[in-house]
Amino acid sequence: MVRSTKLPSLVEGGVAAASADGVVRSTKVLMINTNPARGTRDFLPADVRKREYVIGIIKEVYESYGFEPLETPSFENLETLTGKYGEEGNQLIFRILKRGDALKEGAAIKDLSDLALRYDLTVPLARVVAHHKNDLPKYFKRYQIQPVWRADRPARGRYREFYQCDVDAIGSNSMLVEAELISAVSDILNKLGFDDFVIRINHREILETLLIVFGVALEDRAKVLIILDKLDKIGEFGVTQELAKDGIPLHAINGFFNVVNQLKSETDGATAIRRINAFFEDFEEKSIGTDKLRSLFALLGNLGTNRVKVDLSLARGLSYYTGTIMEINVPDLTGSLGGGGRYDGLIGMFGKEQIPACGFSLGLERILVVMEEREMFPSHIAASTSADVMVMVFEVSIEQSLTLAKELRQNDLRVLIYPNEADGIGKQFKYANQINVRYICIIGDDELAENKVTVKNMVTGEQETVPSEDVASIIQAGTDRK
Amino acid sequence: MVRSTKLPSLVEGGVAAASADGVVRSTKVLMINTNPARGTRDFLPADVRKREYVIGIIKEVYESYGFEPLETPSFENLETLTGKYGEEGNQLIFRILKRGDALKEGAAIKDLSDLALRYDLTVPLARVVAHHKNDLPKYFKRYQIQPVWRADRPARGRYREFYQCDVDAIGSNSMLVEAELISAVSDILNKLGFDDFVIRINHREILETLLIVFGVALEDRAKVLIILDKLDKIGEFGVTQELAKDGIPLHAINGFFNVVNQLKSETDGATAIRRINAFFEDFEEKSIGTDKLRSLFALLGNLGTNRVKVDLSLARGLSYYTGTIMEINVPDLTGSLGGGGRYDGLIGMFGKEQIPACGFSLGLERILVVMEEREMFPSHIAASTSADVMVMVFEVSIEQSLTLAKELRQNDLRVLIYPNEADGIGKQFKYANQINVRYICIIGDDELAENKVTVKNMVTGEQETVPSEDVASIIQAGTDRK
Numbered sequence: 007m008v009r010s011t012k013l014p015s016l017v018e019g020g021v022a023a024a025s026a027d028g029v030v031r032s033t034k035v036l037m038i039n040t041n042p043a044r045g046t047r048d049f050l051p052a053d054v055r056k057r058e059y060v061i062g063i064i065k066e067v068y069e070s071y072g073f074e075p076l077e078t079p080s081f082e083n084l085e086t087l088t089g090k091y092g093e094e095g096n097q098l099i100f101r102i103l104k105r106g107d108a109l110k111e112g113a114a115i116k117d118l119s120d121l122a123l124r125y126d127l128t129v130p131l132a133r134v135v136a137h138h139k140n141d142l143p144k145y146f147k148r149y150q151i152q153p154v155w156r157a158d159r160p161a162r163g164r165y166r167e168f169y170q171c172d173v174d175a176i177g178s179n180s181m182l183v184e185a186e187l188i189s190a191v192s193d194i195l196n197k198l199g200f201d202d203f204v205i206r207i208n209h210r211e212i213l214e215t216l217l218i219v220f221g222v223a224l225e226d227r228a229k230v231l232i233i234l235d236k237l238d239k240i241g242e243f244g245v246t247q248e249l250a251k252d253g254i255p256l257h258a259i260n261g262f263f264n265v266v267n268q269l270k271s272e273t274d275g276a277t278a279i280r281r282i283n284a285f286f287e288d289f290e291e292k293s294i295g296t297d298k299l300r301s302l303f304a305l306l307g308n309l310g311t312n313r314v315k316v317d318l319s320l321a322r323g324l325s326y327y328t329g330t331i332m333e334i335n336v337p338d339l340t341g342s343l344g345g346g347g348r349y350d351g352l353i354g355m356f357g358k359e360q361i362p363a364c365g366f367s368l369g370l371e372r373i374l375v376v377m378e379e380r381e382m383f384p385s386h387i388a389a390s391t392s393a394d395v396m397v398m399v400f401e402v403s404i405e406q407s408l409t410l411a412k413e414l415r416q417n418d419l420r421v422l423i424y425p426n427e428a429d430g431i432g433k434q435f436k437y438a439n440q441i442n443v444r445y446i447c448i449i450g451d452d453e454l455a456e457n458k459v460t461v462k463n464m465v466t467g468e469q470e471t472v473p474s475e476d477v478a479s480i481i482q483a484g485t486d487r488k
Numbered sequence: 489m490v491r492s493t494k495l496p497s498l499v500e501g502g503v504a505a506a507s508a509d510g511v512v513r514s515t516k517v518l519m520i521n522t523n524p525a526r527g528t529r530d531f532l533p534a535d536v537r538k539r540e541y542v543i544g545i546i547k548e549v550y551e552s553y554g555f556e557p558l559e560t561p562s563f564e565n566l567e568t569l570t571g572k573y574g575e576e577g578n579q580l581i582f583r584i585l586k587r588g589d590a591l592k593e594g595a596a597i598k599d600l601s602d603l604a605l606r607y608d609l610t611v612p613l614a615r616v617v618a619h620h621k622n623d624l625p626k627y628f629k630r631y632q633i634q635p636v637w638r639a640d641r642p643a644r645g646r647y648r649e650f651y652q653c654d655v656d657a658i659g660s661n662s663m664l665v666e667a668e669l670i671s672a673v674s675d676i677l678n679k680l681g682f683d684d685f686v687i688r689i690n691h692r693e694i695l696e697t698l699l700i701v702f703g704v705a706l707e708d709r710a711k712v713l714i715i716l717d718k719l720d721k722i723g724e725f726g727v728t729q730e731l732a733k734d735g736i737p738l739h740a741i742n743g744f745f746n747v748v749n750q751l752k753s754e755t756d757g758a759t760a761i762r763r764i765n766a767f768f769e770d771f772e773e774k775s776i777g778t779d780k781l782r783s784l785f786a787l788l789g790n791l792g793t794n795r796v797k798v799d800l801s802l803a804r805g806l807s808y809y810t811g812t813i814m815e816i817n818v819p820d821l822t823g824s825l826g827g828g829g830r831y832d833g834l835i836g837m838f839g840k841e842q843i844p845a846c847g848f849s850l851g852l853e854r855i856l857v858v859m860e861e862r863e864m865f866p867s868h869i870a871a872s873t874s875a876d877v878m879v880m881v882f883e884v885s886i887e888q889s890l891t892l893a894k895e896l897r898q899n900d901l902r903v904l905i906y907p908n909e910a911d912g913i914g915k916q917f918k919y920a921n922q923i924n925v926r927y928i929c930i931i932g933d934d935e936l937a938e939n940k941v942t943v944k945n946m947v948t949g950e951q952e953t954v955p956s957e958d959v960a961s962i963i964q965a966g967t968d969r970k
Contacts, residue, residue, distance in 0.1 A: 039565060040619035040838050043603050046561030048616050050623060051630070054557035070897050072875035072904030075536035079528030079649050080562060080605075080635060081582075083521060100563075103583040103601050105639045115593050118600060119585050121525055123562075134530050137522035141532060143923050145907045147874065148533070153562060157587045167561050178907040182881065185890075186905060308890035356522050392629065393554035399664065408667075408790035415552050422554030423668060425627045425660040441625050 045158070045166030052390040057169075059387045060198065060373055061151055064171050067194045068149040071186055073173055076148040078130040081121045088122075090129045090355070092325065098156040099125050100166075123155040127172040128352065128365065135176055136357035145177040151370075163375055171344075174365030179350065181298055184330050185305035187366045191334065191344065192311045198373070199382045200336065203343065206317035207302070207332045210347075211295030212282065216265065216318065219289045220258040230254060234321040238341065266319045275303035278316040298330065326352045332366065339376055344368035393422035394485050395445040398434045401427055403449040410447060410459060410474050417478035419485070438464060445481045527640070527648030534872035539651075541869045542680065542855055543633055546653050549676045550631040553668055555655055558630040560612040563603045570604075572611045572837070574807065580638040581607050582648075605637040609654040610834065610847065617658055618839035627659040633852075645857055653826075656847030661832065663780055666812050667787035669848045673816065673826065674793045680855070681864045682818065685825065688799035689784070689814045692829075693777030694764065698747065698800065701771045702740040712736060716803040720823060748801045757785035760798040780812065808834045814848065821858055826850035875904035876967050877927040880916045883909055885931040892929060892941060892956050899960035901967070920946060927963045 042048050049057065065075075087099055101119035103109060108120065124130060127150045135146060151171045158164055173190065175183040188205055195203050217227050233248045240248070242263055249259050265285060272278040279300045286293060299316065306314055322331040322345060329348030336343060346366035354360040377383060397411045404427055414421045422443065424434050431448075438446050448460040452471075459477050462469035463484060472480065524530050531539065547557075569581055583601035585591060590602065606612060609632045617628065633653045640646055655672060657665040670687055677685050699709050715730045722730070724745055731741050747767060754760045761782045768775060781798065788796055804813040804827060811830030818825060828848035836842040859865060879893045886909055896903045904925065906916050913930075920928050930942040935953060943962050944951035954962065 038618075038838055039567065040615050041565070042561050042615075042619075043563050043565050046563070048561070048620065049559040050620060051556035051558060054559050057559075058557070070900075070902050072878075072902055074533035074874045075540070076533060077531040077536050077539075079524050079530070080637070081525050081528065081649075083523070083525050085521065097588075100587075100603075101585040102605075103585050105582075106579075109597060111597050112594060115591060121582075123584075133522050133524075134532075136520075137524075138530065138532060144919060147904070147907070155562070167563075175907060180908045180910065182886075182905060182907055182909060186907075305886070305890060308887045309894055356520055392556045396554075404664075404787070405790045408787060412791055418552075420552050420554055422629070423664060425629070425657060425664055425668075426662045427664060428662065437626060 043166075045160035045164075047165065047167075051392065055387055055390045056374060056378075056383055057370070059383065060370060060377070061169075061171070063197050064151065064194050064368065065149070067190055067197065068173050070193075071147070071190045073147045073149040073175075073190070076131070076134065076150045077152060078124065078127070078134060078150070080153075081123050082130060082133070084120055084122045086122075086133055087125055087129060091125060095125065098158055099123070100155045100157050124152070125156060126154055127152060127170050127367070128174070128349070131172070131174055131176075131365075132353045132363075133356050135353050135361065135363075139357070142176075145175065147173075147175045149173040163371065165371065169370035171368040171370055172365060173367075174363060176353070176363045177361055179362040181302045181305060181330075183364045184302050184332075184348070185309055185311075187346065187364065188302075188306060188314060188332065189309040189311045191366055191368065192313055194368070195334070195343070198377065200376075203313060203334055203336050205314045205332060205334050206320050207299065207314055207330060208317055208320040209293075209295030209299055209330050210327055211298070211329065212293050212318065213295075213321065215286060215291050215293035215295065216262060219286065219291055220261050222254060222258055226252070226254060228325065231321045232323060234319065235323040237319055237321070263319075266317075269316060269318055273315060275306070275314055275316055276300065279303065282316075282318070295329075302330070322347055324349075330364065334368075336376060338379070339372060341372065342369070343372050343376070389442070391442050391444070393420045393441075393443050395419055395447060395481050396422045396424060396434075396438050396441070396443045397447045398431065398449070399424050399427040400431075400450065402451065403454050406449045406454065406474075407447075410449065410477065413474065414447075414478055414481070417482065419478060419481055444485065447477060525648075527642035527646075529647065529649075533874065537869055537872045538856060538860075538865055539852065541865065542852060542859070543651075543653070545679050546633065546676050546850065547631070549672055549679065550655050552675075553629070553672045555629045555631040555657075555672070558613070558616065558632045559634060560606065560609070560616060560632070562635075563605050564612060564615070566602055566604045568604075568615055569607055569611060573607060577607065580640055581605070582637050582639050606634070607638060608636055609634060609652050609849070610656070610831070613654070613656055613658075613847075614835045614845075615838050617835050617843065617845075621839070624658075627657065629655075629657045631655040645853065647853065651852035653850040653852055654847060655849075656845060658835070658845045659843055661844040663784045663787060663812075665846045666784050666814075666830070667791055667793075669828065669846065670784075670788060670796060670814065671791040671793045673848055673850065674795055676850070677816070677825070680859065682858075685795060685816055685818050687796045687814060687816050688802050689781065689796055689812060690799055690802040691775075691777030691781055691812050692809055693780070693811065694775050694800065695777075695803065697768060697773050697775035697777065698744060701768065701773055702743050704736060704740055708734070708736060710807065713803045714805060716801065717805040719801055719803070745801075748799075751798060751800055755797060757788070757796055757798055758782065761785065764798070764800070777811075784812070804829055806831075812846065816850075818858060820861070821854060823854065824851070825854050825858070871924070873924050873926070875902045875923075875925050877901055877929060877963050878904045878906060878916075878920050878923070878925045879929045880913065880931070881906050881909040882913075882932065884933065885936050888931045888936065888956075889929075892931065892959065895956065896929075896960055896963070899964065901960060901963055926967065929959060 081102055088096060100123040102121040103118060104120050149172065151169060153167050153169050155167050157166060160166060173187060217230060222230060229252060230249065233245055237245050246259050250256055269278055269281065279296050283296050320331055320333055326349040327347040328350045331347035333345035334343040344367055348364040350362045353363055395414060397407050399407045411421045411423050444463065444465055446462050446464060453460055458471050459474050460469055460471045461477055461480050563584055570578060582605040584603040585600060586602050631654065633651060635649050635651050637649050639648060642648060655669060699712060704712055711734060712731065715727055719727050728741050732738055751760055751763065761778050765778050802813055802815055808831040809829040810832045813829035815827035816825040826849055830846040832844040833842065835845055877896060879889050881889045893903045893905050926945065926947055928944050928946060935942055940953050941956050941959050942951055942953045943959055945966060
């Protein structure tokens with residue numbers, strides 16, 4: 007995979023600058039820019055195989071929980087997306103230029119665009135649920151694995167086109183939903199080979215009660231959550247500074263972190279909830295949030311999921327969350343592998359009805375980064391090959407070679423016919439080495455005379471000359487495709 | 489699947505008009521547009537399953553021929569796409585608005601955009617081959633199945649976002665390439681259940697020689713091909729009229745169609761080639777094209793492909809074709825299921841080197857339209873269900889229900905847990921009927937007391953109460969997932 011984050015394209019770099027200077031752009035004819043657009047990547051075959059391996063496991067697990075696939079268009083009407091992601095998000099939306107007569111020379115910027123590329127998979131889901139209400143069951147459990155686009159500044163691991171793997175359950179406010187989402191996501195990470203992930207959970211209602219206890223004024227609470235969400239990046243000291251600068255009393259901040267840190271080492275969810283309740287009782291407060299999480303931990307026990315930990319400092323940036331919030335972390339990655347939560351108000355923005363909803367989003371690119379660094383791909387995926395066997399071709403035996411290839415394919419083998427009968431055996435061998443194929447088949451003059459085929463294992467160097475009907479079983483025996 | 493081709497969005501319809509009239513747009517607040525953007529579609533689960541079934545077969549066959557997967561970004565630098573599709577194509581490219589400081593109020597239209605959505609998969613392939621030359625093998629056989637976008641006027645079966653399934657072989661000018669492409673595409677259509685498709689082939693060099701024979705001037709030949717490409721839509725009479733209007737002598741046109749029609753009923757490729765050669769000999773002409781197609785028919789015989797027919801009227805619109813051209817048709821579809829050809833000059837537009845190439849593109853949307861009309865989907869795809877079994881949940885037995893669900897999943901069943909333990913048995917039954925699930929499991933008071941599970945087949949109405957360890961095998965026995 008070749009990333010173009012560091013190579014500005016001619017348009018954004020050289021030529022555009024030249025044009026601004028009024029210089030004649032004759033260089034454009036000579037220099038052909040073959041880079042992918044800034045912040046995007048070409049996925050060569052070995053990359054695609056790794057991506058499809060991970061996506062395959064994600065799909066399989068979600069299907070096993072009864073989630074159904076949904077796909078939405080790559081672009082939406084502009085007004086579907088605006089106003090959903092906050093001011094910062096709004097700036098990162100890729101807008102599409104109007105076309106034909108609708109595009110007027112000299113029009114104001116705000117009138118230039120009518121469509122925009124998908125920014126996430128949650129807002130399109132909310133639109134779909136409102137739009138197709140009559141075609142969907144009362145409870146709609148869907149997954150969606152598609153790219154999204156954000157005009158962010160490209161950086162290591164941050165792209166302008168990247169995949170999200172979302173799973174959401176619509177229509178129920180039972181904690182069964184959260185339990186199933188967490189269980190499914192755990193199954194996925196286990197199947198991929200992660201053995202050190204932690205799913206941190208919190209509840210917006212518990213955060214609310216905590217802020218009440220520490221005397222944070224109602225109008226300050228949303229702001230506090232946004233700052234708290236930076237904890238991963240700027241640490242406790244940084245968050246304390248920002249909160250203090252925004253007028254939150256220091257004793258409230260210290261009190262909050264004191265409670266958070268006391269609970270950090272508590273790995274048992276039910277005990278953590280009991281301790282939070284005991285703390286609230288001291289202040290004669292109660293929180294629906296603790297009731298909700300208590301029932302969640304009971305359900306998770308039945309589903310056999312044990313990587314879940316309460317973390318009162320988890321805030322999640324998005325304003326639309328209304329209940330449980332969740333995030334997955336592994337030790338060697340700053341940021342999360344995925345996150346989600348309950349958002350009972352979003353669908354109501356597209357329809358007359360408030361419909362409860364809860365979801366989880368896995369970040370495909372981050373999962374791939376960690377798996378790549380840890381070399382977690384199974385050998386048949388890591389050693390990506392285009393074929394199980396390459397059949398050589400020579401003018402004299404081309405008929406027999408094609409017939410052999412056809413027969414091998416009928417035996418479910420992936421068969422590459424060398425694509426040029428004019429090349430000699432040396433070139434054909436060289437190519438077989440280049441593409442790293444394990445077996446080659448040769449029908450030369452001798453084999454033709456005896457009506458046989460020479461099969462060579464390119465890894466061990468072993469070769470044997472056998473009747474063509476024996477070739478498939480030899481290759482199958484030596485081919486690992488699990 | 490709900491199409492929005494006939495429902496203009498508020499932006500392009502109502503509100504935009506109101507705005508042009510200067511009317512205050514307060515209606516926008518009240519009316520929430522939940523349509524997908526014009527010319528695009530939401531794919532609900534049953535749609536996605538059908539699409540994935542077809543894509544799965546296409547992938548499997550291409551892989552069996554040693555083609556490897558490639559994915560390219562959804563948008564490209566604008567100059568990568570411009571000048572590749574002719575003037576008409578250029579108009580249909582979706583352009584993306586510049587962002588931040590690069591977007592200047594009052595800028596000329598030509599300076600508003602720096603990126604554009606992918607218009608086809610061939611030009612990105614040519615860019616990738618030129619860019620990653622050192623990472624790719626000498627012969628590169630790739631397939632690519634991704635959406636493309638065209639700002640066409642939406643119509644029945646014509647969308648602004650649609651999938652192409654491309655397969656191309658780069659680096660060889662042997663007719664083995666054409667033979668393999670045709671063989672692979674035939675295998676796909678056979679596996680999907682098509683038994684009446686015809687692959688029409690022609691060769692640009694044969695067309696050239698024919699035009700020479702009929703005295704069409706060199707400067708008129710490209711124009712003649714473009715008009716000839718409309719034959720499917722406007723018929724022989726229409727083409728004759730347009731050609732005559734453009735100054736092509738009537739005796740040339742009639743002569744051309746005379747040859748074309750004489751060959752129409754010739755189903756044997758080798759014989760067709762002999763007859764074309766005999767015709768050319770009468771005029772003391774020769775064509776490399778007939779040599780090429782003769783060798784192609786010999787190779788196809790060895791691969792067992794027999795649905796290929798020479799059609800001298802096949803022209804293909806795209807100007808970049810240089811050799812063999814191909815198109816697949818079925819009787820009940822105007823237009824083609826796919827097409828392709830050899831384009832030995834395109835990659836050279838992105839690099840210093842001319843690299844031969846030949847490819848085939850299948851139109852996923854058209855394949856789906858015909859399969860839908862002919863009801864060609866296997867029953868387990870057509871009767872799309874989210875799960876093999878739904879497990880009911882009641883407060884009293886929720887623990888046992890979750891444990892059962894976990895065990896059934898471990899037996900590779902797709903298990904939906906009813907997502908709300910507060911609902912009664914009546915509601916849960918109603919939902920099971922709504923989602924069309926075949927089996928349900930119930931653990932009520934009686935089952936709980938006996939440590940058993942009631943399994944009900946919703947299709948036959950049969951039910952039995954059994955130990956939980958017997959449930960999986962009962963459901964597996966009654967579940968068709970082939």
